[in-house]
Structures are given as structure tokens and as C-alpha cells.
Amino acid sequence: MGAWCSQFLGEGDIDAESKPSGGSVGGPNKPKISGKENEKKGDTANTTGSEPKSHGQNGRPSQEPVIDEEKSPESKIPKAQFTRGDVKTSYRFGKQLAKTNFGMVNLANDSKNGEPVVVKTSEIEGRCIEDPEEEVRMLQYLQSLWISRKRKQDPASSSTSCYEAAHPNIVQLKGAFHQPPCYWTVLEYCGGGDAFDYVVEHKSIDEDVVRTLWRDLLVATHFMHTNGICHLDISLENALLSADGKKMKLCDLGAARELVYVDGKLQPYSPHDGCPGMHF
Numbered sequence: 001m002g003a004w005c006s007q008f009l010g011e012g013d014i015d016a017e018s019k020p021s022g023g024s025v026g027g028p029n030k031p032k033i034s035g036k037e038n039e040k041k042g043d044t045a046n047t048t049g050s051e052p053k054s055h056g057q058n059g060r061p062s063q064e065p066v067i068d069e070e071k072s073p074e075s076k077i078p079k080a081q082f083t084r085g086d087v088k089t090s091y092r093f094g095k096q097l098a099k100t101n102f103g104m105v106n107l108a109n110d111s112k113n114g115e116p117v118v119v120k121t122s123e124i125e126g127r128c129i130e131d132p133e134e135e136v137r138m139l140q141y142l143q144s145l146w147i148s149r150k151r152k153q154d155p156a157s158s159s160t161s162c163y164e165a166a167h168p169n170i171v172q173l174k175g176a177f178h179q180p181p182c183y184w185t186v187l188e189y190c191g192g193g194d195a196f197d198y199v200v201e202h203k204s205i206d207e208d209v210v211r212t213l214w215r216d217l218l219v220a221t222h223f224m225h226t227n228g229i230c231h232l233d234i235s236l237e238n239a240l241l242s243a244d245g246k247k248m249k250l251c252d253l254g255a256a257r258e259l260v261y262v263d264g265k266l267q268p269y270s271p272h273d274g275c276p277g278m279h280f
Contacts (some may be wrong), residue, residue, distance in 0.1 A: 077229075102130055103121040119184055142166070
């Protein structure tokens with residue numbers, strides 16, 4: 001069992017209902033934001049002696065926060081763990097389901113048991129909005145918490161791998177591979193497609209169905225938020241349906257970020273961390 005898994009399995013209570021306390025951390029290496037800018041009136045230089053502050057429109061100082069490196073909080077979420085090598089040694093690729101901004105999505109089958117899965121291929125160098133490493137990191141963490149909770153409820157549970165189970169309303173991570181410059185994220189296959197296509201196809205949807213599916217989405221979001229993660233890109237395209245259309249699962253955590261609390265206050269994210277739609 002990987003270190004990222006054993007860190008959570010078998011440990012104490014996982015209270016999914018508790019909110020992060022004041023001063024707690026939740027950001028992926030996010031620095032603490034100082035509440036004081038130590039800025040003198042009319043002075044355009046900061047007190048650290050570093051680069052002058054940039055100015056926005058009409059000559060007004062920009063709203064960039066001052067970073068206090070000495071008090072930078074540490075992340076509670078372990079780094080993502082990947083299997084080194086080509087994913088095609090473990091999965092047989094089938095038809096292409098979609099193209100993404102950074103790669104493609106394929107239907108595939110597990111070489112050992114034939115189980116259908118979805119493999120997302122990403123070729124990304126450097127940081128960008130869609131981060132496959134962050135997606136794997138968040139999913140591994142959330143699945144570890146979910147299995148830990150289940151093992152507490154049922155000590156006889158035989159789950160030994162964090163890939164074996166996931167929250168019922170969040171798409172399950174089945175595996176993660178990395179061979180520069182490619183990342184392969186292996187996810188469960190949801191036969192009902194995404195919610196956008198579902199809405200287009202059905203046009204008129206019964207209110208009871210909408211209520212049930214919407215609840216699934218809220219439950220998934222609540223589980224993420226109460227465990228310190230914000231999705232940041234929820235849309236109909238990022239909500240998948242089961243083959244029978246009765247269950248919805250939140251997917252695509254490539255833009256997700258860990259929540260950062262400093263002195264009890266949730267820290268804002270930069271435009272970089274927002275969903276792609278915020279940039280248009």
C-alpha cells in the first residue's frame with residue numbers, strides 16, 4: 001500500500017461534516033497571505049525591498065496580496081503517486097471518446113479482467129489551469145478519506161487499496177501513470193455520458209429526476225468542501241451519469257484546489273485558479 005494510502009487508512013475519525021478550523025490549511029503549497037500590506041501612503045515600493053508594486057488602471061496600486069513566506073502554510077494533502085511507465089502495458093485502448101485542450105479521452109479495458117475504464121491522456125509541461133497531477137492528488141486523497149470512513153463503520157472491510165472504492169457521487173480513480181511528458185489518468189466508466197448531452201437529448205426532464213440528480217451533485221460538492229477541496233469547474237459537462245441514468249457523479253478535478261484558511265478566513269484564489277469560463 002502506498003504511503004499516501006496508509007497515511008489515511010485505519011486512522012481515527014474522518015469527520016466529513018466538520019469545517020476546516022481557523023488557521024488550518026488547505027492549499028496545495030499555497031503561501032499564507034498577509035492581512036497587512038505595510039504600505040505607506042504614496043509609496044510604490046513594498047517593505048521587503050523587492051520589485052516595485054505594479055499599478056492597474058488610472059495609476060492605482062494593484063490588488064496583488066503580499067506573501068509572507070515565513071508563515072507559509074503546509075498542505076495536508078499528500079503528493080500524487082503515479083505508476084511509472086506507459087499505461088498501455090496495463091490497459092487496452094479502444095475508441096476515442098473526446099478531445100481535450102491538453103490531450104484526449106479514450107475508452108479502454110483492463111488487460112487483466114477486461115473491465116471497461118476511461119483513460120485521460122494529458123501532455124502538459126509547466127503549470128496551467130488543467131493540472132493532471134493535482135487531479136490525481138485530490139482523487140487519491142478523497143478516496144482515502146472515503147475508505148477510512150467505511151473501514152471505521154465496518155472494521156471487517158477488506159479494502160486494502162485506495163483505488164478500490166470512492167464516494168458514490170465522485171468518479172472513481174482506478175490508476176495513475178506518468179511517463180514524461182504524458183500523464184494518464186484511469187477513471188471508472190460511466191455509461192450514461194455527461195449531463196449536458198443528457199439534457200440536450202431529453203429536452204424535457206421530469207422534476208423528480210432533476211431533484212435526484214441535483215442532490216447527487218450537491219452531496220459530492222459537500223463532501224469535497226467539508227474535506228477542504230474546491231472543484232472550481234462544476235458544469236454539466238463535468239457531471240457524468242450512470243448507464244441507467246439514475247445516479248450522477250462529479251468528474252474532472254483538474255482545476256480543483258485545496259482550500260486555504262488563514263486566521264479563520266478563506267483565502268481568495270487568483271484568476272489562474274478559476275474555471276476556464278472565468279477568462280472569457
